[in-house]
Amino acid sequence: MVFESLADRLQxxxxxxxxxxxxxxxxxxxxxxEVKLALLEADVNYKVVKDFVKTVTxxxxxxxxxxxxxxxxQVIKIVNEELTNLMGKTQSKIEYASQSPTILMMxxxxxxxxxxxxxxxxxxxxxxxxRPLLVAxxxxxxxxxxxxxxxxxxxxxxVFTMGDKVSPVDIAKASIEHAKKYxxxxxxxxxxGRLHIDETLMAELIDIKAAVDxxxxxxxxxxxxxxxxxxVAEHFNTQLEINGVIxxxxxxxxxxxxALSVRSVTGKPxxxxxMGEKLTDLEEFYPDRMASRILGMGDVLSLIxxx
Amino acid sequence: xxxxxxxxxxxxxxxxGITDKIDDLFNNYGEIDDELFDELEEILIMADxxxxxxxxxxxxxxxxxxxxxxxxxxxxxxxFKDVVKMILNENNNVPFAVGDEPTIIMVIGVNGVGKTTSIxxxxxxxxxxxxxxxxxxxxxxRAAAIxxxxxxxxxxxxxxxxxxxxxxxxxxxxxxxxxxxxRKxxxxxxxxxGRLHNKVNLMxxxxxxxxxxxxxxxEAxxxxxxxxxxxxxxxxVQQAKVFNEAAEISGIVxxxxxxxxxxxxxxxxxxxxxxxxxxxxxxxxxxxxxRFDAHDFVEALLN
Ligand SMILES: Nc1nc2c(ncn2[C@@H]2O[C@H](COP(=O)(O)OP(=O)(O)OP(=O)(O)O)[C@@H](O)[C@H]2O)c(=O)[nH]1
Ligand SMILES: Nc1nc2c(ncn2[C@@H]2O[C@H](COP(=O)(O)OP(=O)(O)OP(=O)(O)O)[C@@H](O)[C@H]2O)c(=O)[nH]1
Ligand SMILES: [Mg+2]
Ligand SMILES: [Mg+2]
Numbered sequence: 001m002v003f004e005s006l007a008d009r010l011q012x013x014x015x016x017x018x019x020x021x022x023x024x025x026x027x028x029x030x031x032x033x034e035v036k037l038a039l040l041e042a043d044v045n046y047k048v049v050k051d052f053v054k055t056v057t058x059x060x061x062x063x064x065x066x067x068x069x070x071x072x073x074q075v076i077k078i079v080n081e082e083l084t085n086l087m088g089k090t091q092s093k094i095e096y097a098s099q100s101p102t103i104l105m106m107x108x109x110x111x112x113x114x115x116x117x118x119x120x121x122x123x124x125x126x127x128x129x130x131r132p133l134l135v136a137x138x139x140x141x142x143x144x145x146x147x148x149x150x151x152x153x154x155x156x157x158x159v160f161t162m163g164d165k166v167s168p169v170d171i172a173k174a175s176i177e178h179a180k181k182y183x184x185x186x187x188x189x190x191x192x193g194r195l196h197i198d199e200t201l202m203a204e205l206i207d208i209k210a211a212v213d214x215x216x217x218x219x220x221x222x223x224x225x226x227x228x229x230x231x232v233a234e235h236f237n238t239q240l241e242i243n244g245v246i247x248x249x250x251x252x253x254x255x256x257x258x259a260l261s262v263r264s265v266t267g268k269p270x271x272x273x274x275m276g277e278k279l280t281d282l283e284e285f286y287p288d289r290m291a292s293r294i295l296g297m298g299d300v301l302s303l304i305x306x307x
Numbered sequence: 308x309x310x311x312x313x314x315x316x317x318x319x320x321x322x323x324g325i326t327d328k329i330d331d332l333f334n335n336y337g338e339i340d341d342e343l344f345d346e347l348e349e350i351l352i353m354a355d356x357x358x359x360x361x362x363x364x365x366x367x368x369x370x371x372x373x374x375x376x377x378x379x380x381x382x383x384x385x386x387f388k389d390v391v392k393m394i395l396n397e398n399n400n401v402p403f404a405v406g407d408e409p410t411i412i413m414v415i416g417v418n419g420v421g422k423t424t425s426i427x428x429x430x431x432x433x434x435x436x437x438x439x440x441x442x443x444x445x446x447x448x449r450a451a452a453i454x455x456x457x458x459x460x461x462x463x464x465x466x467x468x469x470x471x472x473x474x475x476x477x478x479x480x481x482x483x484x485x486x487x488x489x490r491k492x493x494x495x496x497x498x499x500x501g502r503l504h505n506k507v508n509l510m511x512x513x514x515x516x517x518x519x520x521x522x523x524x525x526e527a528x529x530x531x532x533x534x535x536x537x538x539x540x541x542x543x544v545q546q547a548k549v550f551n552e553a554a555e556i557s558g559i560v561x562x563x564x565x566x567x568x569x570x571x572x573x574x575x576x577x578x579x580x581x582x583x584x585x586x587x588x589x590x591x592x593x594x595x596x597x598r599f600d601a602h603d604f605v606e607a608l609l610n
Contacts, residue, residue: 037358043540046353109538110563110591111419115450140591143454150450150472195566222419226355226540228568249418252503254542277418277449277501 009034010072028060031075042255042294045230048264056082080291086260087287091244091269094125097215100185101133101176105212106246107205107236108220110193113248113274115144117220118190119151120274120282121246125186132157133184135175137208138192139164148190155279158184168192169207176212189214196235205240216243218271221262223250229258230265237266248274251281257294333384339372343380347387354569357541360578364390394578395601402598403558403585405433409487409527411495411520413554415513416534417546418501421562421588423452425534426496427459428588428596434463438493443483444469445476445516446500456498462593466490476500476512477519484523495527504549517554532585534560537570547576558585561599565589 010031032053039049059078096102104121106114115138122132134152136159138144145161152159160175172189179187189208194201209217219233219242236242245266247259250273259270270290275281344365351361367390368383377386405412412429414422423446430440442460444467446452453469460467468483480497487495499516502509520529533556535543550556564570564587573584584599 040352040358041541043355043542046349109566111421111536113419141455142458143451146454147449147451154450197567222536222538224417224536224539224542226538226543226568226572227353228355228538228566229540231567232538249503251506252417252542253505253545254540258540 010075025061028057032057035079038295039257042257043226044257044294045227045261048261083291083294084288087263087290088269090286092271092284095215101179101187102185103187103212103214105189105191105208105214105217106220107191107217107240108193109195109232112193112220112222114193114220115147115151115190117246117248117274118188119155119279122157122188123155123279124282126157130186131184132186132188133175133179134159135172135187135189136161137168137171137189139168140192151279168204169211172208172212196232202239209240218243219245221245221247221258223247223256223258224252224254225258229261233262233266242268244269244271246272250274251276255294255296256290259290260294333380339378339380351571354571355540356571357575360575363578392601394574401583402600405438405494409493410530411524411527412530412532413497414532414534415499415550416501417503420534420536422501422534423456423498424591425560425562425588426498427463428593430465430496431463431593432596433494434465440465440494440496441487441490441492442467443480443495443497445479445497447472447474447476447479448500477515480516481519481523484520504546510553513553530557531555532558532560534562537561537564538566538568539572543572544575544579547580547582551580551582556582558583560586560588562588
């Protein structure tokens with residue numbers, strides 16, 4: 001790796017400041033450059049990084065950081081706390097509708113992991129006592145319907161399809177009737193991947209929303225997404241008013257800065273994370289773990305404990 | 308439509324973001340100062356160029372400006388373009404082409420980047436050039452991956468060698484190589500399952516497939532294409548590094564450039580790893596594939 005860990009870099013930056021009393025702005029600035037670098041390397045959006053660094057700088061200047069023998073770790077602590085705050089509270093809950101069935105709709109860019117996540121979420125909620133129905137609203141991607149059927153079969157979940165000649169809006173509507181008839185209290189709509197700037201396809205999602213009024217619209221986002229994550233999230237959120245985000249492919253080695261970017265532009269919680277291709281690989285989201293990950297410090301908590 | 312105008316169309320949204328900003332920046336500044344370079348750095352980072360490559364680019368730009376004795380910001384743009392082109396051209400960006408000898412193209416990459424779709428497009432493009440093409444369904448893992456590829460095979464009008472879901476990918480590729488020889492095809496394109504580069508067992512599986520190809524068809528020319536999603540941030544560099552260790556990558560296919568992502572990761576990979584970008588994906592349709600050309604790319608990006 002080109003960069004040593006943020007923890008090492010911060011401690012270097014502070015090594016000559018020990019015992020100096022309160023930090024002034026100049027002292028903090030050097031350390032903040034390291035923080036900024038780490039966040040940018042993790043793909044946190046540039047603008048989000050700027051705001052964040054300002055917040056942390058203000059706080060670090062105000063506190064008695066240098067009284068500690070390990071000012072670097074004190075600053076890490078502040079950075080970690082602020083990052084965890086920004087990431088929101090644990091909210092890995094799905095809101096259920098007062099009237100059955102509860103309708104969930106997946107949305108997102110091409111290849112983000114929507115179809116796979118439909119299966120994973122269905123499986124998870126089935127274990128919690130629900131009777132999910134998966135609905136194939138992607139009529140565009142080659143074999144998208146078959147893919148959802150295979151997923152449903154593997155998990156022993158029913159899949160509703162009307163082929164690829166009926167509009168997704170009509171499929172969604174019909175699936176609700178089907179769910180009522182067959183006693184499915186949870187309907188999960190798989191939708192085709194689309195670009196946030198594709199007006200026709202975004203209008204289709206708006207139409208589905210208007211037709212079936214989903215209890216939750218979940219943006220499925222690839223954890224490896226770069227600076228554009230804010231654009232994507234902003235567009236999906238302003239047009240659809242999403243309820244939350246599911247972050248996929250976190251089993252990779254990406255630092256996952258997109259999580260922070262998306263959270264800060266939409267204010268919507270990250271509800272679950274995809275941790276693999278297997279249909280059981282869906283986990284709750286932990287803001288503190290994500291913070292450590294973005295900072296590139298798995299051991300940040302133990303460091304802080306020593307501080 | 309010419310390649311250039313098509314590329315421009317595909318890159319239209321990409322261009323908007325980065326070039327408007329660069330134009331603004333250069334035209335509204337008088338004298339060149341540090342603040343200007345800071346703002347340029349911001350633009351590059353927002354385009355996913357990454358911190359180290361951005362710094363490298365700006366350093367080179369400063370050098371060039373000194374050498375050419377340029378003092379006014381309005382002249383920077385041309386110099387900056389040259390600098391970017393230098394990085395791209397340093398690494399022998401030979402365009403994608405299949406010659407007369409039998410060729411096997413392996414298509415690899417992480418999950419969902421656009422491998423299978425790109426294979427459809429590449430097969431279509433090569434077939435239009437008069438090549439005899441065969442496709443191998445080497446993704447035996449993902450649900451309906453084989454069906455998806457077979458639909459592409461039908462669309463393009465080329466055969467697809469496949470087994471059932473769950474079978475050994477190396478066995479599928481073995482079959483496909485034998486079929487390619489027997490049918491005397493010009494190009495065999497092999498699909499592979501998406502895999503994250505940090506999964507050692509999956510990377511080993513890939514290595515096994517490469518060994519089968521090498522053993523069964525040593526005389527064929529090998530082309531290894533890594534597919535990268537332009538929306539991906541700095542992790543793309545790591546992907547390129549690790550996949551390149553498993554098999555020498557001969558080129559990159561950069562997909563989804565029809566979105567708003569800037570694809571600046573190309574610069575990072577070019578400058579850090581010397582792997583040329585050969586093709587770009589600008590949509591989901593069969594024609595939405597372009598041969599990458601460093602000159603055109605930079606022109607389209609900055610003009
Ligand atoms: N490693 C890993 N792979 C995942 C995860 N979630 C999904 N995938 C893989 O990502 C690829 C794309 O997943 P899909 O579910 O087909 O994505 P999609 O959003 O439905 O794609 P489109 O319908 O084409 O837009 C597949 O290879 C999945 O197996 C995850 O959490 N980890
Ligand atoms: N907008 C856009 N979408 C693309 C492009 N290339 C592929 N896609 C879409 O991205 C999604 C994933 O494409 P696939 O070809 O299935 O990707 P893959 O890498 O084979 O995926 P796995 O086999 O699951 O790893 C599909 O919805 C494609 O239609 C592109 O250049 N632009
Ligand atoms: Mg899908
Ligand atoms: Mg595929």
